[in-house]
Amino acid sequence: MNRRRPTGVRPARWTFLLLMAVGIGAVAIACGRQRLYGRVLDDFEGPFRLDGWSFDAGTEFRGARGRFRIVPGEGYRGSRGGVLSYDFSDGGRYVQALYPLPYRGSIDGVRLRVRGDAGQELALRIRDTTGQVFQKTVGVIPARWTDIDIPFRDWDESFGGPDDGVLRMPPISLALMVVHTGPTPQGAMWIDDLRRIRGARDSSRVLRLQPHPRLTLSQRDLRDLRRRIRRSGVARAAFESLQRECDRELRASIQVPRRGGQVEHWYACPTHGARLETKSGGRHVCPIDGRVYRGEPYDSVVVALKHKRLRRLAPRFATLYAITRDERWLRATRSILLTYADLYRSLPLHDLHGAPGRGARVWAQPLDESVWLVAMLQAADLIWTDLSPGERKRVETGFIRPALEDVIRPAHLRIHNIQCWHNAAIGLAGYLLGDQRLIREAIDGVRGIRSQLARGVNQDGQWLEGSWGYHFYALYAMTHLAEAARLAGDDLYRGPLRSMFTAPLRAAMPDGSLPPFNDAPRLDLAERDIYELGLRRFGDPAMAAPLLHADRTSLRALLYGVDPLPKPPRSTPASVSIMADSGYAILRKGEGADAAWICVKYGPYGGDHGHLDKNSLIAYRRGRMILDDPGVGAYLTNLPFGWYKTTLAHNALVVEGQNQAPGMGRLLATLDADAALGALTDAGPATGPIRHRRAAVLLGDGLLAVVDLMRAEDGRSRWLDLVWHPEGRWVSRQGSPLSGDQRPGYRYLRDLRRASGRTAYTVWFGDRPAGDRRRAVRMVTDQRAELITGTGVGASTEDRTPIAILRRRAESAAVLTLISLDPADRAPIGSIDRCVTAGGKTIPMGQACWVTVVDGSRRHRIVVNPDGFPIRDRAEIIRRQLDWRSEPADGSHAHPRGYSL
Numbered sequence: 001m002n003r004r005r006p007t008g009v010r011p012a013r014w015t016f017l018l019l020m021a022v023g024i025g026a027v028a029i030a031c032g033r034q035r036l037y038g039r040v041l042d043d044f045e046g047p048f049r050l051d052g053w054s055f056d057a058g059t060e061f062r063g064a065r066g067r068f069r070i071v072p073g074e075g076y077r078g079s080r081g082g083v084l085s086y087d088f089s090d091g092g093r094y095v096q097a098l099y100p101l102p103y104r105g106s107i108d109g110v111r112l113r114v115r116g117d118a119g120q121e122l123a124l125r126i127r128d129t130t131g132q133v134f135q136k137t138v139g140v141i142p143a144r145w146t147d148i149d150i151p152f153r154d155w156d157e158s159f160g161g162p163d164d165g166v167l168r169m170p171p172i173s174l175a176l177m178v179v180h181t182g183p184t185p186q187g188a189m190w191i192d193d194l195r196r197i198r199g200a201r202d203s204s205r206v207l208r209l210q211p212h213p214r215l216t217l218s219q220r221d222l223r224d225l226r227r228r229i230r231r232s233g234v235a236r237a238a239f240e241s242l243q244r245e246c247d248r249e250l251r252a253s254i255q256v257p258r259r260g261g262q263v264e265h266w267y268a269c270p271t272h273g274a275r276l277e278t279k280s281g282g283r284h285v286c287p288i289d290g291r292v293y294r295g296e297p298y299d300s301v302v303v304a305l306k307h308k309r310l311r312r313l314a315p316r317f318a319t320l321y322a323i324t325r326d327e328r329w330l331r332a333t334r335s336i337l338l339t340y341a342d343l344y345r346s347l348p349l350h351d352l353h354g355a356p357g358r359g360a361r362v363w364a365q366p367l368d369e370s371v372w373l374v375a376m377l378q379a380a381d382l383i384w385t386d387l388s389p390g391e392r393k394r395v396e397t398g399f400i401r402p403a404l405e406d407v408i409r410p411a412h413l414r415i416h417n418i419q420c421w422h423n424a425a426i427g428l429a430g431y432l433l434g435d436q437r438l439i440r441e442a443i444d445g446v447r448g449i450r451s452q453l454a455r456g457v458n459q460d461g462q463w464l465e466g467s468w469g470y471h472f473y474a475l476y477a478m479t480h481l482a483e484a485a486r487l488a489g490d491d492l493y494r495g496p497l498r499s500m501f502t503a504p505l506r507a508a509m510p511d512g513s514l515p516p517f518n519d520a521p522r523l524d525l526a527e528r529d530i531y532e533l534g535l536r537r538f539g540d541p542a543m544a545a546p547l548l549h550a551d552r553t554s555l556r557a558l559l560y561g562v563d564p565l566p567k568p569p570r571s572t573p574a575s576v577s578i579m580a581d582s583g584y585a586i587l588r589k590g591e592g593a594d595a596a597w598i599c600v601k602y603g604p605y606g607g608d609h610g611h612l613d614k615n616s617l618i619a620y621r622r623g624r625m626i627l628d629d630p631g632v633g634a635y636l637t638n639l640p641f642g643w644y645k646t647t648l649a650h651n652a653l654v655v656e657g658q659n660q661a662p663g664m665g666r667l668l669a670t671l672d673a674d675a676a677l678g679a680l681t682d683a684g685p686a687t688g689p690i691r692h693r694r695a696a697v698l699l700g701d702g703l704l705a706v707v708d709l710m711r712a713e714d715g716r717s718r719w720l721d722l723v724w725h726p727e728g729r730w731v732s733r734q735g736s737p738l739s740g741d742q743r744p745g746y747r748y749l750r751d752l753r754r755a756s757g758r759t760a761y762t763v764w765f766g767d768r769p770a771g772d773r774r775r776a777v778r779m780v781t782d783q784r785a786e787l788i789t790g791t792g793v794g795a796s797t798e799d800r801t802p803i804a805i806l807r808r809r810a811e812s813a814a815v816l817t818l819i820s821l822d823p824a825d826r827a828p829i830g831s832i833d834r835c836v837t838a839g840g841k842t843i844p845m846g847q848a849c850w851v852t853v854v855d856g857s858r859r860h861r862i863v864v865n866p867d868g869f870p871i872r873d874r875a876e877i878i879r880r881q882l883d884w885r886s887e888p889a890d891g892s893h894a895h896p897r898g899y900s901l
């Protein structure tokens, strides 16, 4: 198994500590079936043994040395054991002990005893009968003898052989690998008592492939659909809309471009990030300054848009044919498919930068080729029986097989939205052609949909990149595959796929749009017609909510639309809801789209699509954003890294003018009283040496109070910029002009002014364009600070939106920010005070503080105490991390407890 393939050195998926805490029994239960520990494969005993073990130094990384020996006295309790010694002093990444598995039956995994020297990681590889190798990281090697189970599933990676990620039993050899992750380059791993975990009976499903069509609709579905078109208003409207679109498009030309296209991400002005406009004579024009761009990559994007149109039309024409049997649609579909079939292999492979020899043919990357292939496969399936055997062969060998073999299958990604599209293309091709190998790869392979669902969807049901855009992108791909699987009798809708439908419903703002966190635009759930499918498959009335205000004339509305819609459950008028795995604390007060809604984002970094924004928050009220996240602008310009991903682009804390580190914060406490809803979060390691704790408290439904506590763990003072992005335009602010600087994000700021010398500032912003309906931001701090105001980037560099930065140099600081969510004539009033412990000690403001906020006739007192000090409040001692009291503003009839109101 000494194949020359790098082994990734990644953080352990489980550490042994976790394994021990969970217990071997629980791990076995998690496998979902009963299992027994089977026969010993090798206990290293006996003087005359056939020793099948061998050593390999992972020679694709040069420099590792080591050996594997069987040594008396070195095994468990002084028996004979295996010793894999290593020396990474001169380089190398791993060493491995290889063992030919003598067992020829089904085997679910191995159990062994293991111990080792500090910090190195254990990984396992097995090779199956086809020569395919499967690999996974097991965890950090424990210092003491520990029994561990390594099930033969949940692989990190596979390669070699048919390269489809499908393990064929039995494996013929095994390798135990020490991956160099520890502090000391030399040491050893000891192993003993290697056993097999007995295999369950082969669980591979027998597929029942129906006659065509079988990817989007069965023949029975088609009969149902014809009936629904007669009876249901929704189905009829969607059908008529489909007919109108197809009629219109067929009258225009149905020409397949004779060349490949380029990704749409290029179609933005490099300077302003605005989408270009296509004009005659090969001109691509920036709408902001009228600058004309010519040539590549822009010309190829226009070509891609033509392919994109056909990608949309082919399944629509084919669906219309399946419903009506009108030959016009058959001819149009057939013509598109056969033209691609004859053209495909002659289109040169090209990548995102136009470089030849890699990428894709119709498009510039395997992802887009997959999305296109899915549509073509669905179209082909609907007319499959109307094609002659020769035409079917042309389609199969013309583009289906070449797209899979040259472009899509070799492009491995692990758990990734892109891989979900690759899977859909591979799987749909398998179902169309009746190719079981392709089906198994797409469904059960290492990178298959089951693996994506098990590892790519968090406990809240959110896709792991933390972007609702990619969430739906992955979901669309998975449902294409799940539909075809369903028609073959394989139900993928049980489990995490359902939670992918419900998670956005929980995270949505009161107007049904989704927060533009990480790389995502602000999506409107009413435009997510995937809920037509969700409601049809799950029958869950909650999934009707996005459809209530939807257009319902899409292809999905036609295929799946439930009519009439069930009544979705009403949202509760006041709630604090936590999506713990995603890291959202959502405060909501009020009814319907008018509600006030706040979301604090403290969770995991989103990887490639993440933003550096721990403890940032956004605020919504009455159909508009009051504090927003700009989402992401045009990719492939400087703006994503220059602005959108930066900490400065968020309502967050910037330390020393630098971006936060990728990291994960945590929720410390919530406050759920009728008149005050709150969450207290910790930015975690993202803010480096500054401990940043933030309490966001929604008072009533019109006032947001945010308390930021900042403290340097090393006692050194630093520049702290607390940043706010009110939506709209400035109508009143203070200070004298200031020039910008070049730090991350800051160079995109304009119209800067600086005011200084005070401990409180109020600025006013109003709606665009007139600046009417004013709202205030009032910032109060415990020491003098500067206030910098200006404009930042919105949808493009010329879309200017207000930014306010409260700047202080401090090692410990507290800031209260009050934001009126409704238009107001007067600024809210607030103050900030020290906390005193039960023992009479004054706590530094960066660790705990009291704030007082006067809102109309009421005075709110909020204590923010993340470390849980015993804090004296008049005759009472408070230990809560976040607490609130309310009393009449004139001081009479003081209520000791806000909760009793």
Ligand SMILES: [Zn+2]
Residues within 6 Å of the ligand: 269, 270, 271, 272, 273, 274, 286, 287, 288, 289, 291
């Ligand atoms: Zn421009």
Ligand SMILES: [Zn+2]
Residues within 6 Å of the ligand: 516, 517, 518, 519, 611, 613, 629, 630, 631, 644, 645, 650
């Ligand atoms: Zn963002």
